[in-house]
Amino acid sequence: MAAYAPNVMPAEQREAAREDVFYRTRCTTAGGAVEPAQVVNISASGFMARSEGDFAEGDRITIRLPVVGSVAAEVRWALGGRIGCRFNEMIGLAPYLSLLSELVAQTR
Template sequence: MPKAMQNLAFSDVRREDRDEVYFRVKGFGPDARDLPLLIVNISPHGMMSRCDAPLDIGDRIRITLPIVGVVTSEVRWSLGGRIGCQFETAIDLASYYELLAIMVRD
C-alpha cells in the first residue's frame, strides 16, 4: 500500500468529530512562504483544509487562527489538493468554541 494511503487510513482514527466550516486563513509553509488555506473542517486537535501548494506528510506548517493566534501543525496526509493536519498543541475548549463561532459566522 502506498505510504500516502497508509497515513490517510491512520489519520481517520480521530479523538473527536470535526466541525464543518468554510474559512480562509493565512498560513506559512515549511519554507516560511505564504500558504493560503481554506479550512473545511476543524477540531481542537486538527483540521482538514484545501491547499494549492504541494505538501508532504510530516511537513510542519504554521496557521494563523482567530482567537487562538498562530498554531503549528503537522501534515498527516495530503491528497488531491487537500491536507489533514494535527495541531502540535490542542486548542483549549473555551478558545475552540469562540474560534468556531467566528468561523461559522463569517
C-alpha cells in the same frame, strides 16, 4: 508516527469529530513559504484544508486562525489539494469554542 491502515481513509482515523466550516486563511511552511488555504473542517486537535501548496506528510506548518492566532501543526496526510493536520498542542476548550463560534459566524 502512527501508520494508517491501508483500507481506511485518514478521515476515518481521526481522534475527534470535526465541525464543518469555510474559512480562508494562510499557512506558513517551515521554510517560510506562505500558501493560501481554505479550512473546511476543524476540531480542537486538528483541521482539514484545501490548498494548492506542495504539502507532504510530516511537514510542519503554522496556520492563522481567528481568536487563537497562529497555531503550529503537522501535516498528517496530503491528497489531491487537501491536507489533514494535527495541531502541535490541542486548543483549550474555551478558546476552541470561541474560535468555532467565530468560524461558524463567518460561514453564514
